[in-house]
Amino acid sequence: MSKYKVSLVFRGEIINNLHYGPYASAWWISRPNDNDTTFLPLYPLCLGMKTITTINDRDFMITVIQNDLEPGFLCQSEDLQSNVCKSSLEAITSIYQLAFSTKTKFNGLLVMGFNNSEICNLLLSDIYFQPFSFKISNLNLVLFEIGILNNPNWNYASKGYKSSFIYNFQKIWSLFLQEFTNNEAVVKVYQNSQEKYVFRDANPNIVWNKIGILAQFIGNILFGLEHEHTKLAIEKEQTPHCTIEDWQTKFKEIYLPNYIIKDRELRAWKALLRNTSCSNITPFGKESKCPNHENQTDQFWSAFQDALDSNIHGNDEKRRILSIIADKFYYDTIKEKLSVSNYLITEARRYARINGPGDKANIIMSSYKTDSTTRLPVHYLKNTKNVL
Numbered sequence: 001m002s003k004y005k006v007s008l009v010f011r012g013e014i015i016n017n018l019h020y021g022p023y024a025s026a027w028w029i030s031r032p033n034d035n036d037t038t039f040l041p042l043y044p045l046c047l048g049m050k051t052i053t054t055i056n057d058r059d060f061m062i063t064v065i066q067n068d069l070e071p072g073f074l075c076q077s078e079d080l081q082s083n084v085c086k087s088s089l090e091a092i093t094s095i096y097q098l099a100f101s102t103k104t105k106f107n108g109l110l111v112m113g114f115n116n117s118e119i120c121n122l123l124l125s126d127i128y129f130q131p132f133s134f135k136i137s138n139l140n141l142v143l144f145e146i147g148i149l150n151n152p153n154w155n156y157a158s159k160g161y162k163s164s165f166i167y168n169f170q171k172i173w174s175l176f177l178q179e180f181t182n183n184e185a186v187v188k189v190y191q192n193s194q195e196k197y198v199f200r201d202a203n204p205n206i207v208w209n210k211i212g213i214l215a216q217f218i219g220n221i222l223f224g225l226e227h228e229h230t231k232l233a234i235e236k237e238q239t240p241h242c243t244i245e246d247w248q249t250k251f252k253e254i255y256l257p258n259y260i261i262k263d264r265e266l267r268a269w270k271a272l273l274r275n276t277s278c279s280n281i282t283p284f285g286k287e288s289k290c291p292n293h294e295n296q297t298d299q300f301w302s303a304f305q306d307a308l309d310s311n312i313h314g315n316d317e318k319r320r321i322l323s324i325i326a327d328k329f330y331y332d333t334i335k336e337k338l339s340v341s342n343y344l345i346t347e348a349r350r351y352a353r354i355n356g357p358g359d360k361a362n363i364i365m366s367s368y369k370t371d372s373t374t375r376l377p378v379h380y381l382k383n384t385k386n387v388l
Helices: 088-100 117-123 204-211 228-238 243-256 264-273 297-312 314-322 333-336 342-355
Strands: 004-010 050-055 058-067 068-077 134-138 141-147 162-169 172-180 185-193 195-200 363-370 376-381
Touching: 004 117, 004 333, 058 088, 068 088, 195 204, 243 314, 297 314, 297 333, 314 342, 333 342
Parallel strands: none
Antiparallel strands: 004 050, 050 058, 058 068, 134 141, 141 162, 162 172, 172 185, 185 195, 363 376
């Protein structure tokens, strides 16, 4: 499978009425290298998501926008920009063919980096439940929300549970949205982006008997409740869990106001929690930072920021400095750590491709002298002056 150099410029946003609405299935996709139809984890097309892919030394930016209730795609490369397209394949292919006068076609999801596990994990950040899809005969069912209740008639699912699939109803291709209220199972039928019918009753089996199609399946199967991974997801939800905020509340009950936890005491708490199969628990707030957690990564970014700040030669010199790492990290990471623009990162990457990272023409490495601490060769600036 072809691999492209892809950078996630902007993750985008999860929008409730799109990613969890009637046409949510259009906003969640499987990775292009996933072929297991029995279970496919899904990843979001976040609204506003931007990726940059370099193909034949030319950058192509793909942006996800809203096109009615479904995602639309724009592709831009230098002075070329596509129309709003229904697929990323259409967007990238149209601009690439204009740029290079060829008939080459691309897998749009590959070009957007959906085969890159690091990008996919970034897209899943802050998502409580990862939707998935699976086959029921020739039906492709998507489960995109989960909810639990102590009700065996609903296989312990409850309000908040949502699944959908597309099937022919009254000779029209229709979207079936299945969910629960507090005391009913509900099936909503959408045709041409409009809600046309609503069926509701005490449980999924009775509801689907009312609808009168797909009689070879019971309602629990059509809702997705009988699938192995649905049962596992519900079982996982039934397992008690808590958030960092919950732990902070408990600490407030134990300690007096303004009490400062000492290092030794904090280590004791960590040992206790670790021995009960917990990890990464800290009493500090989300925005605060524990000084004991400083590490070499923080020192690296701090040193690099100092190098940029101390530069007195403007953007051209910043571009050279930034070219050392521009190809090693994602746009979002560099922007967050160094507070630089997308334009400067793009220019730094272009500089690195043409000249190599840094400025090798003015740097020489000693072949005999090493640093006493790091034991690495010492680097010197070349003397390029012609006159004093």
